[in-house]
Amino acid sequence: MSKFSLFPSSNPGQVTLVEAPAAATYARKARIVFWVVGLSSAVIGALSLAYTMPWPIVGMVLGTAAGFVVGFVCAVVVRIWPVLRAVWHWLAEICLFLVVVVGGTALVHTVPFVVALAVFGVPVAVVAALPASRRFVLTVFWCTVDRHRLRSFCARLLRSSSAKGGTLPLILIARPTPSGERVWMWLRPGLTLADLEGRTGALAEEFGAHQVRIGRASRTRAAYVYVDVVRRDPLRATVLSHLPDLVAFDASIVPTSPGMPPIGGLSLHEVPEPLPPAPRRGGRRPSDEEA
């Protein structure tokens, strides 16, 4: 068990993006992908170019080289996949960082500080002042937060479940809805929709929402699911029907009663209590004379 240390022994300038065991696993996968994809692509490329080019030997060499280039590209993608996934998860923050910090620094070095402050401050003030734009920014903020919270929830679920070798789902886009946000994700081996069912209460607490609903986003792809995060009830207002507008109102066709309908027993004192059932007579039957 690793202990927290204020002065770690490793290089202080080094930041761990991918844990060492995971990095080793992806390196092994990358080597396998390189040889499998590279060899098969090289064979296919060599044969194809050898038959199609005027010089078969040159075509074979070019096809083999192209095949190994394809294998190399695939291997690189597999090797850096954890980093790509992290970049995808933090894409919004990375973009924000680039715009605010990098853009801000460049602006300060280009124009006077007051102008740079105005360039950043005025839009922020306008967005904060207008309710519509403020709401929009808040919904985008919640969409970003939801993706992170969903990923961390799935990670905890995978760690606690029996399927410890499961893979984290790919959290796709999130977009605001009138009731909150909707996040789409692509489930991968180890985590199914059934694992998430029954945990909607815990998910709602994770999101800090009123309610969470999950379901399949596609009828043909079981791995493609959505998570609805409900923060407010957009159906508070009365929904009106258009049907009354379809007919021209004509008061003369609405029947009106000339008076009170002749129906009695409308008050409790007008309704008599039902008679109790007659008691069953036991013993011998009375004789004809007694009767």
Added chain:
Amino acid sequence: MSIATLPATSTVPVGPGLSIFEPAFLGADESGRRVDLSLMWRNLLIGGTPGSGKSVALSNLVAHAALSYDCGLVLIDGKQVELGLWADCADVFVGPDQGHAIRTLQRLQTLTDNRYTYLRAVDRRKITPADPFDPILIAIDEIAYFSATVGDKKSQDLFSALLRDLVARGRAIGLIVVAATQRPSSDIIPTSLRDLFAWRLAGYCSTESSSDIVLGRGWAQRGFNAEQLDPDNPGTGYLVAESGTARLVKSAYLSDEDIRHLASWAAYTRRPHLTLPA
């Protein structure tokens, strides 16, 4: 006894041109989009606690059927007042009379046999708008009144059996059953009848299990739990219909005046010289 008579007029009443083969307007969903239900060849079960908006949803569907030029109406209402406003434009209106309800279902059972005989004669499996008879919407409010409250066990079972036959066989021949009840548990209506309803609408329910009884097992686990609906927001409910997915909807509100207006117009277009009964 007649207490009101429609005025004699030289004009011909024209209906709004709706058809039961077109989707019926129900309300709006969470995204603000209108929700339309295609009733043809479908049956719908509506559940929820008293005041959850079952009758509001039922009224919207009955309104569409009443204004359709090609749909008959059979209304069965133990409370009388929910569907009673539509009584004048209905072919049959059944109040709190179990015997009348059973006789009506028996008539519909005979109609079912006759229509299937017709379909067999014309070598088809279900009706179309071109057939010489109209679909019929059978709206039932408070099934429990007839299946578990009034009458003896024998008559209650007979009512449930006739209704089950209607739901099971009536779909293809244009007999559409839309039934509402508070909690369709097995002590109220047989499970074999409840499970025949393909489409469900659950208003606010007092327990999670009640919600699952209306919508079907497993929906509450996915978060579609009608217990979590706001009981002070009637008309809101989970609808399981097209594509087999559930969504939150709110039924459109029809005031008593709206219903009287629509029902009078529907009665007028169906029977211009109708003398309204008391």
